[in-house]
Amino acid sequence: MSSENRHSEIWILKEIAELLNEGTEMKGLLSEVLAKLLHVTGLETGWIFLMERDGSYELAAMENLPPALSHSNCAPMCKGDCWCIDRYNNGRLYKAINIIECKRIEDALFEKRADTNNLTHHATVPLRAGEEKFGILNVGAPHKTHFSHEELALLESIAFQIGTAIKRIKLTEREQENALTAERNRLARDLHDSVNQLLFSLSLTAKGGVALTREQETKETFAYIQDLAQEALSEMRALIWQLRPRGLENGIISALINYGEMLDLEVKTKVTGVVSLPGIVEEAMWRIGQEALANCKKHSQQSKVDLMITVEKNQVKMVISDNGCGFHCDESLKDIPTLGLKSMKDRTEFLNGQFNLKSSEKQGTSIEICIPV
Numbered sequence: 001m002s003s004e005n006r007h008s009e010i011w012i013l014k015e016i017a018e019l020l021n022e023g024t025e026m027k028g029l030l031s032e033v034l035a036k037l038l039h040v041t042g043l044e045t046g047w048i049f050l051m052e053r054d055g056s057y058e059l060a061a062m063e064n065l066p067p068a069l070s071h072s073n074c075a076p077m078c079k080g081d082c083w084c085i086d087r088y089n090n091g092r093l094y095k096a097i098n099i100i101e102c103k104r105i106e107d108a109l110f111e112k113r114a115d116t117n118n119l120t121h122h123a124t125v126p127l128r129a130g131e132e133k134f135g136i137l138n139v140g141a142p143h144k145t146h147f148s149h150e151e152l153a154l155l156e157s158i159a160f161q162i163g164t165a166i167k168r169i170k171l172t173e174r175e176q177e178n179a180l181t182a183e184r185n186r187l188a189r190d191l192h193d194s195v196n197q198l199l200f201s202l203s204l205t206a207k208g209g210v211a212l213t214r215e216q217e218t219k220e221t222f223a224y225i226q227d228l229a230q231e232a233l234s235e236m237r238a239l240i241w242q243l244r245p246r247g248l249e250n251g252i253i254s255a256l257i258n259y260g261e262m263l264d265l266e267v268k269t270k271v272t273g274v275v276s277l278p279g280i281v282e283e284a285m286w287r288i289g290q291e292a293l294a295n296c297k298k299h300s301q302q303s304k305v306d307l308m309i310t311v312e313k314n315q316v317k318m319v320i321s322d323n324g325c326g327f328h329c330d331e332s333l334k335d336i337p338t339l340g341l342k343s344m345k346d347r348t349e350f351l352n353g354q355f356n357l358k359s360s361e362k363q364g365t366s367i368e369i370c371i372p373v
Helices: 003-022 026-041 067-077 083-089 103-110 149-212 216-243 252-262 279-300 339-350
Strands: 045-051 057-063 097-101 121-129 132-140 266-272 304-312 315-322 354-359 365-372
Touching: 003 026, 003 149, 026 045, 026 057, 026 132, 026 149, 045 083, 057 067, 057 132, 067 103, 083 097, 083 121, 083 132, 097 103, 121 149, 132 149, 149 216, 149 279, 252 266, 252 279, 252 304, 279 304, 279 315, 279 339, 279 365, 339 354, 339 365
Parallel strands: 266 304
Antiparallel strands: 045 057, 045 132, 097 121, 121 132, 304 315, 315 365, 354 365
């Protein structure tokens, strides 16, 4: 390699590294670095797949895709298998590959879809940091059917940088989640030690006032104050539960049973597999379970709820169901009827999980979530 090419390669790596070092938001960063990569290397087209442990994938960034791949909001890129994804999932993609004929483009040509802009091949590089793998970087250019060893080495170096940045962002997100949990715990302790105790004292004082006074009007006033204090205590305890679930340290099952008891619900449980979950998954299941149990209490007109948790392979499934009055719902979930249900769906999908809701009038309601672990 000439000194001029070596200097150019170092400059490209420096440009990419500076960009990656500044980024904090995953998809925005990947789009920026992909655009920069194509610009500095003179390539034209690229896309990045983020991969999950279960083999599913997401098109996280793309640049200058030909019409054959970009039509219908990039639908050809968001479904189905291809050779680079198959190699990644079966463990055969561990370094830059020279070169893969693009199955998605071949399908487009066979089906006589839109223009491919003369793109037929692409190089494929895994995104990883150490032993951890995060996805795939694909790059290509019109009429280009070969990448030199030097080009592949450069792409591999850039892919390592991207993989390291992805790991850094994931660790940062985890730290932020932990910090948020710690702050909620602190706020819960403060509420319990101050406001909760004051309300309890107010309730006792009002109760004493009822016993001490003889005037009926004054008795009624004290009794009203006591009722308000008791109601406020109940609201405060529920809020403290929301912030810091007592019993979650003993696991998600214990926490949901205890929460159900607080709502005067009998929670019947069935557990399959060893329930040892990442903190962020357990936290999400707790929040979703809280909302589901609260809905049972408010709307089902039943006092019994079934809770099923199954851990198998690389996923955990939780089902909360009742035999209550139910309601009419669209199982496609295109129109979620309440903010609480939407919150459950959003929490599940934030962790790349699947949310399902089944309910019909007089047939009860079932909420099922599946989250990869």
